[in-house]
Amino acid sequence: MTATARTLYAIGRGSPCRNRGIxxxxxxxxxxxxxxxxxxxxxxxxxxxxNQSGGMVxxxx
Numbered sequence: 001m002t003a004t005a006r007t008l009y010a011i012g013r014g015s016p017c018r019n020r021g022i023x024x025x026x027x028x029x030x031x032x033x034x035x036x037x038x039x040x041x042x043x044x045x046x047x048x049x050x051n052q053s054g055g056m057v058x059x060x061x
Contacts (some may be wrong), residue, residue: 009047009048009049010049010051011045011046011047011049011051012051013051013053015045015051017045017046017047018045018051019041019042019043019044019045020043020045020046021043021044021045021046022044023039023042023043023044027039027044032048032049032050033048033049034049036049036050036052037050037052038050040052
């Protein structure tokens with residue numbers, strides 16, 4: 001996926017969709033469409049991308 005595609009469809013910092021999803025048990029350890037953790041800061045975002053702004057995230061696989 002290109003950076004442009006992620007930019008077009010990802011939610012922004014001020015979006016009302018941030019942290020408004022319903023957390024389900026299957027989300028623990030799951031990733032969003034870009035391979036980043038599905039839940040960040042307690043609740044998932046609405047949509048297929050999880051906004052993880054506000055700090056550095058390092059994913060080791």
